[in-house]
Structure formats: C-alpha cells, structure tokens
Amino acid sequence: MKSLNLSHAMFNQAPFDLFKDDNFSIKTFVYPSGIEALKLTNSRGALTVLPFHGLIIWDAIFDNISLKMKDMFTQPLPGPGIADTYGCFQFTSGLLANGTPGPDDNYQLHGEFPTSEMDESHLTFGEDTITIHSSYEYVKGFGDHYLSEPAVTIHKDSGLFDIQLKVTNLSNYQPMPLQYLCHMNYAYVANAEMSSNVPDDAFQLRQTIPTHVHPTPEWTAYNDQLKASGKLINKLDDPEHYDPEIVFFSSDLSKYVDEAEFRVNIGKGKNFLTKFSTKQFPIGTRWILYNPDQQVNAFVIPGTSTPEGLAAAKKAGTLIMLKAHESREFKVTTGLEK
Numbered sequence: 001m002k003s004l005n006l007s008h009a010m011f012n013q014a015p016f017d018l019f020k021d022d023n024f025s026i027k028t029f030v031y032p033s034g035i036e037a038l039k040l041t042n043s044r045g046a047l048t049v050l051p052f053h054g055l056i057i058w059d060a061i062f063d064n065i066s067l068k069m070k071d072m073f074t075q076p077l078p079g080p081g082i083a084d085t086y087g088c089f090q091f092t093s094g095l096l097a098n099g100t101p102g103p104d105d106n107y108q109l110h111g112e113f114p115t116s117e118m119d120e121s122h123l124t125f126g127e128d129t130i131t132i133h134s135s136y137e138y139v140k141g142f143g144d145h146y147l148s149e150p151a152v153t154i155h156k157d158s159g160l161f162d163i164q165l166k167v168t169n170l171s172n173y174q175p176m177p178l179q180y181l182c183h184m185n186y187a188y189v190a191n192a193e194m195s196s197n198v199p200d201d202a203f204q205l206r207q208t209i210p211t212h213v214h215p216t217p218e219w220t221a222y223n224d225q226l227k228a229s230g231k232l233i234n235k236l237d238d239p240e241h242y243d244p245e246i247v248f249f250s251s252d253l254s255k256y257v258d259e260a261e262f263r264v265n266i267g268k269g270k271n272f273l274t275k276f277s278t279k280q281f282p283i284g285t286r287w288i289l290y291n292p293d294q295q296v297n298a299f300v301i302p303g304t305s306t307p308e309g310l311a312a313a314k315k316a317g318t319l320i321m322l323k324a325h326e327s328r329e330f331k332v333t334t335g336l337e338k
Contacts (some may be wrong), residue, residue, distance in 0.1 A: 051121035062159035069296035082114035098108040099307025128156040159336030168319035188295035242290035
C-alpha cells in the first residue's frame with residue numbers, strides 16, 4: 001500500500017493541493033488560529049480533519065448536507081481541552097477517563113486525549129480508499145503510558161466513512177484504565193425520525209444531572225414526564241424542551257445484536273447512519289440539545305461505557321483495564337447514506 005508522511009511544512013494558510021486522482025483530492029491549509037487541517041474530498045463531499053490536533057474531524061459535508069452540529073465556533077481553536085474547540089463533528093473522548101467528571105472524579109471534560117498534539121501523521125492509499133493516520137504517545141512519570149493510533153478512512157463515491165482507533169498499553173507491568181467514546185456531534189434536523197435495530201427499551205433517560213446542566217422548571221417537568229413514560233425520543237419535534245440537553249444511555253447492546261445500526265431519516269431518501277460492533281462498543285448514548293447557539297442530535301455515541309465519568313464506570317463494571325502491552329481496536333462506520 002502506498003503511503004505519504006505528513007510534515008508541518010506541508011501546511012500553510014494558502015490551501016495547497018497535496019494529491020489528486022480520478023476519485024479523490026487532498027488539500028492542506030492552516031486556520032487563522034494556527035491549527036493545521038487537511039481536506040479529503042471524493043465525488044460526494046469532503047471531510048476536514050485536524051491531523052496533528054487529536055485527529056479531530058472538524059467538518060463533514062456530503063451531497064451539500066452538513067453532518068455536524070450548529071455551534072459557536074468559526075474555526076478550531078487551540079486549548080488544553082475539548083471545550084476550548086467544541087465545534088467539531090467528531091473527537092476521541094478518553095482515554096484514561098471520559099465523559100463528564102462525576103463528584104468523585106478529577107479530570108477535565110472528556111479526558112486527556114481530545115486535543116492532544118499528535119506525534120506524527122501520514123496517509124495511506126488503497127484501491128478505493130484514502131486513510132489518514134495519526135499517533136500519539138502518552139507517558140507520565142509514575143503514571144500511565146500508552147500509544148494511541150486514530151485513523152479516518154474515506155471511500156470512493158461514498159458519503160460513509162470509517163473512524164478507527166487502536167490503543168496499546170506500553171507499560172511493562174501495570175494495567176491501565178481505558179474509557180473511549182467515539183463522540184460524534186451530528187446535525188439537528190427538524191422533525192427527523194430516528195430508528196435502529198435495537199429495541200427502544202434498551203435505552204433509559206439519564207438519572208443524574210451533571211454540573212454543567214442548569215435545569216429550568218419547564219425542563220425539569222419535561223424530564224420528569226419523559227422519565228415516567230419510559231419513552232425514547234425518536235423524532236425531533238419538540239425543540240423547546242431540548243435545552244438543557246436531553247440524554248439517554250443504553251444497557252449492554254451486545255445482548256441484542258452483534259452490529260448495531262442507527263439511522264436518522266432526514267428526508268429526500270437520505271439518512272445519517274452509524275454502525276458499530278457491540279462487542280467493541282457495548283454502550284450507546286443519545287444526546288439532544290437545541291438552543292440558539294448550539295443544536296445537536298448525537299443520535300448515538302458509541303462507547304465502552306456511559307459518559308458519566310470514571311468512578312461511574314468503575315461502579316458499573318464497564319471500565320476496561322488494559323493489561324501491560326495489550327491492545328484494543330475500535331471501528332465505527334458513519335456518515336450520509338442514500
């Protein structure tokens with residue numbers, strides 16, 4: 001397989017045509033904020049990824065439809081955590097801990113990894129695919145030591161793409177905690193309908209209220225009504241009640257299917273699609289938020305646990321303890337289906 005190593009010298013504020021053939025083109029550029037970006041384009045659309053900044057997928061547009069949430073950011077911004085640049089389509093939440101820290105946790109929102117500066121990045125070229133790879137070695141004296149290898153693959157003539165991750169514990173003797181959410185922030189499409197191949201009762205409304213959520217009396221009443229009904233929101237037809245956020249967590253999805261498939265029918269014969277192995281990702285989270293600044297329908301966020309924090313994962317028995325030199329691999333297929 002052909003490959004191309006990326007260097008910082010390939011990125012400038014003026015877009016640069018790095019590669020082009022009959023099926024794909026690749027441009028590099030630098031945002032005014034100084035963050036380097038790479039745009040992977042096929043006949044259907046494009047992904048904009050940040051190869052040295054967490055391998056975040058900043059934007060995803062196919063068939064002239066934006067897949068990502070409405071947000072307050074005009075560009076990715078530097079910062080120590082994902083809240084500093086929460087305008088992206090997808091980021092890696094984790095890896096030593098993820099989600100919203102609970103009262104017994106001591107880490108930043110969504111963990112240490114999301115905005116980490118990658119050690120290297122390169123492209124590989126298949127017959128009908130292009131994959132961008134990055135890698136990052138995390139090491140702390142008297143602490144954990146791991147290698148993270150995220151990757152994103154775009155396919156010829158397709159609005160679907162793959163998000164992959166390999167994590168290896170580099171310690172010679174001690175296990176490390178592993179929590180991972182493939183955090184995709186999909187667009188909110190009014191009156192869109194959601195479906196899946198798992199039963200609705202696999203999901204339950206979040207029972208706790210994290211510190212970043214500030215309930216109003218109206219929201220509390222609606223949340224109580226949802227809780228009493230036991231119903232999963234499958235249609236985006238009540239935006240006045242989606243601020244603050246509405247969140248559902250699944251039970252172990254591997255009890256129902258080997259591969260979970262979730263869709264959002266956005267009309268005109270098109271769907272947002274996410275599918276994944278329930279052995280790799282036993283938990284799904286649905287996160288809905290609608291206000292003038294931020295609008296998102298994260299119809300399923302695949303995870304090794306819920307995003308309620310490290311202590312909650314320990315208590316629930318969903319925290320992975322990766323043995324010395326052990327690796328885990330994950331893959332999500334997502335995007336626009338027609």
